Amino acid sequence: MQKIPMSSPDITSIEIDALNQVLITRWLSLGPKIGEFEQAFAGYAHAKNAIAVNSGTSSLHLAMIAAGVSDGDEVITPSFSFIASANCVLYERGNPIFVDIDPETSNIDPNLIEEAITERTRAIIPVHAFGQPADMDPILEIARKYNLVVIEDACEAIGAEYKGRRAGTLGEAATFAFYPNKQMTTGEGGMIVTDNEEWANLFRSLRNQGRDIFDAWLNHTRLGYNYRMDEMSAALGLVQVQRIEELLANRDQVAAWYNERIDQIGGIRKPYIAETTTRMSWFVYVIRCQDGVDRNALMDYLQAHGIPSRPYFVPIHLQPFYQEKFGWKHGDLPNTEKAGDTFLALPFSGVMTKEQVDYVCDHLRDGIEVAQYSSVRNSATAD
Ligand SMILES: Cc1ncc(COP(=O)(O)O)c(C=O)c1O
Incomplete structure (x- = not known):
């Protein structure tokens, strides 16, 4: 592993x-x-x-x-x-x-x-x-x-x-x-x-x-x-x-490897780049889990195979002290909350190799099958 x-x-x-x-x-x-x-x-x-x-x-x-x-x-x-x-x-x-x-x-x-x-x-x-x-x-x-x-x-x-x-x-x-x-x-x-x-x-x-x-x-x-x-x-x-141009170019390359692989995997979407973004500066690589994929089960699967991932971001208005102090609550910002529930940052840096990206993507593909199954099971239990 x-x-x-x-x-x-x-x-x-x-x-x-x-x-x-x-x-x-x-x-x-x-x-x-x-x-x-x-x-x-x-x-x-x-x-x-x-x-x-x-x-x-x-x-x-x-x-x-x-x-x-x-x-x-x-x-x-x-x-x-x-x-x-x-x-x-x-x-x-x-x-x-x-x-x-x-x-x-x-x-x-x-x-x-x-x-x-x-x-x-x-x-x-x-x-x-x-x-x-x-x-x-x-x-x-x-x-x-x-x-x-x-x-x-x-x-x-x-x-x-x-x-x-x-x-x-x-x-x-x-x-x-x-x-x-x-x-x-x-x-x-x-x-x-x-x-x-x-x-x-x-x-x-x-x-x-x-x-x-x-x-x-x-x-x-x-x-x-x-x-x-x-x-x-x-x-x-x-x-x-x-060295910044070199550093950014290396990140572009790693993002391109990810994009290519993730396009082939069902149940997740690659990052969206707006038309107004004439240059993306890749900080993190964040995929979106689609309906039916249990993001947290996917994280567990990846972790068990030596691959860390992060729910990114966890919305600020739902942080405990923001809820307590200012009364923000679930339902206040639907798009933010949906992103908070479904986005997942994968390992990413300019020094990542193609082999590492492939390793992550192979396990993503397998993990999604498990996460889809666990999402079905969870909703059956909820009923
Ligand atoms: C959007 C954004 N704002 C502010 C910060 C704060 O930067 P620092 O961690 O250097 O204090 C970060 C760092 O992660 C960030 O991502």
Whole structure:
């Protein structure tokens, strides 16, 4: 039996040498690597400013501060996302207002946004889920009409393009994340990009304990945080962003192997790519179980054969503390919940081999037979 990892970073001797060089200098924080990484990243993201921080979550938090979110303000965002894209609103005592997704793209449905807007609405956070850009043009139009700030959560979408435009250049600011399962990694880490100079200076101050550029070390102009990225992470990020096209191309190849195999297997569907997605940036590979396939039984079957898989995403509005604190419940967001019940992320990374993809797909094919049988049995028991 093989043991397939859920994800795996692509680290070469170039990254290892770059980290060794930092350690040799003994300059481990607030050194030259952070600026080099930021400059390279801004260039790649087509942004005027890039500010490195210690996680994607920190970058979302800082974006909420810049957007002016405070007590009771509402921020519209999908529940079909990673928890941080809603928690960042809570950090500033605002309320995340969840809007359902388009069942095909699994991104926020722009047609449902306007009816969720109230006098308290301040911002929209579209999430480019799985590396596919949200349908940004109608979102930007609504934002203009109601004078709302748009913060793109591009944490899963480095390099993705929407109608030929880079994800991350479309809103007032955008956030990226570099956890080791991401397309590029810094270990832990994140980045905010923005063309707004005032915001860029604010982000630099907020990540560094509220110091302004000219503040002495123990002067703090505003309430800030320690959200700094260290030099080892920045050195790793610099190499990875220099290799990003290669990293994305490797993921394209693995996704293509999966697509080809999954087209031949009944009971599941491959990921849907919208026409507006002129470039997909493959973060995860998520299949959809069709009616009659018991997703959880399929997961168990795969696990028994050394293949991990994840229900991705588990909707945010159904997380226990969101239900308790805000009263969200099953039935509130039908498309989100359907996706939450039927989507399944398979092992995926740019270093996966064709043999590994074949191994996963062979077991998927066999597992679906078992999962279909178990779905019939479950519904018989339910009757
Ligand atoms: C959509 C989305 N937003 C935010 C984050 C948060 O990033 P981090 O884990 O670096 O804090 C992630 C990371 O998984 C993500 O997928």
